[in-house]
Amino acid sequence: MSGTIPAISVRGLRKRYGDQQVLGGLDLSVPAGSVYALLGANGAGKTTAVRILTTLIPFDAGEVTVAGHSLPGDPRNVRRRISVTGQYAAVDTLLTGSENLTLLGELNHLGRKNSRRRADELLHQFNLTDFGDKRAGDYSGGMLRRLDIAMSLVARPDVVFLDEPTTGLDPRSRHEMWSIVRGLTASGVTIFLTTQYLDEADELADTVGVLSGGRLVAEGTPDELKRLVPGGHVALQFENLAQLDLAAASLPQAHSNAEILTLHIPSDGTVPSIKAILDSIDDPSITVEKFSVHTPDLDDVFFALTGSGQPEIASVR
Numbered sequence: 001m002s003g004t005i006p007a008i009s010v011r012g013l014r015k016r017y018g019d020q021q022v023l024g025g026l027d028l029s030v031p032a033g034s035v036y037a038l039l040g041a042n043g044a045g046k047t048t049a050v051r052i053l054t055t056l057i058p059f060d061a062g063e064v065t066v067a068g069h070s071l072p073g074d075p076r077n078v079r080r081r082i083s084v085t086g087q088y089a090a091v092d093t094l095l096t097g098s099e100n101l102t103l104l105g106e107l108n109h110l111g112r113k114n115s116r117r118r119a120d121e122l123l124h125q126f127n128l129t130d131f132g133d134k135r136a137g138d139y140s141g142g143m144l145r146r147l148d149i150a151m152s153l154v155a156r157p158d159v160v161f162l163d164e165p166t167t168g169l170d171p172r173s174r175h176e177m178w179s180i181v182r183g184l185t186a187s188g189v190t191i192f193l194t195t196q197y198l199d200e201a202d203e204l205a206d207t208v209g210v211l212s213g214g215r216l217v218a219e220g221t222p223d224e225l226k227r228l229v230p231g232g233h234v235a236l237q238f239e240n241l242a243q244l245d246l247a248a249a250s251l252p253q254a255h256s257n258a259e260i261l262t263l264h265i266p267s268d269g270t271v272p273s274i275k276a277i278l279d280s281i282d283d284p285s286i287t288v289e290k291f292s293v294h295t296p297d298l299d300d301v302f303f304a305l306t307g308s309g310q311p312e313i314a315s316v317r
């Protein structure tokens with residue numbers, strides 16, 4: 001595929017379930033060979049978008065092209081050029097890792113010998129060589145996820161869809177998964193991943209699209225998005241509501257969150273700015289329980305654009 005033709009192009013994509021408009025005019029374009037992260041809170045419509053782009057469900061309106069073939073017109077050719085992993089695990093836990101991969105090669109008409117060779121290559125690429133002869137049912141969660149992705153690559157797809165690839169993984173397996181995704185991009189594959197984790201989008205993506213209310217509310221590189229928020233903030237947590245309100249009265253620029261008894265005060269994180277904040281609440285009757293300085297990250301972008309509260313998204317683990 002030429003680098004100038006987008007690997008995925010979506011214009012005005014709409015999808016409704018009954019009365020609920022899930023996608024209300026989604027537009028995005030993913031250059032070949034890049035990593036695109038679709039970021040959104042629970043229920044934002046990420047999986048719906050992936051299911052449409054991977055031909056699994058129909059859509060109501062819009063223009064969609066994946067790997068050079070349009071939908072809904074040409075689903076067979078789209079399916080030939082893509083792979084999907086994540087919530088549709090294809091691993092047979094009764095077979096070994098090697099058998100799973102070889103079987104898939106044969107199903108893809110690679111022939112026995114080439115299927116075995118491809119299986120060995122992928123076991124090596126995914127650090128599973130030592131476990132190739134073990135039953136997949138005995139693999140750890142991280143190993144299963146790796147085998148799942150390896151299986152999706154048997155037929156050398158142009159575009160790989162990873163739906164929430166690290167949900168439920170421990171931190172070590174998460175980092176392993178990230179290095180696998182980086183390795184994949186080095187081999188020229190286009191990756192479309194969905195995530196609720198802002199740090200994951202920050203780590204992996206060339207472009208991040210923030211999905212909210214069925215549309216992209218922002219799109220850009222992680223750095224471009226971070227520039228959308230002018231600065232970071234200082235967070236001050238108090239023991240009770242009375243203390244919070246007392247401090248808030250001295251800091252009119254603060255955003256007060258009564259649920260977590262915290263004030264967020266815009267700050268560039270420099271010493272004079274922090275000192276000015278602390279001076280403002282220099283009242284012996286106010287006790288700050290916790291104090292933290294927060295430089296801008298994708299969390300801030302997300303909050304600024306969607307107004308979502310912290311519990312909606314899990315960004316720091």
Ligand SMILES: Nc1ncnc2c1ncn2[C@@H]1O[C@H](COP(=O)(O)OP(=O)(O)OP(=O)(O)O)[C@@H](O)[C@H]1O
Pocket residue numbers: 017022040041042043044045046047048049196
């Ligand atoms: N088959 C379906 N029938 C009816 N409603 C559905 C169906 N699939 C999804 N929805 C609804 O569409 C909305 C978007 O769901 P979707 O699974 O795409 O969100 P998501 O962003 O992937 O969320 P999560 O991060 O929780 O997986 C949700 O409100 C969900 O309840």
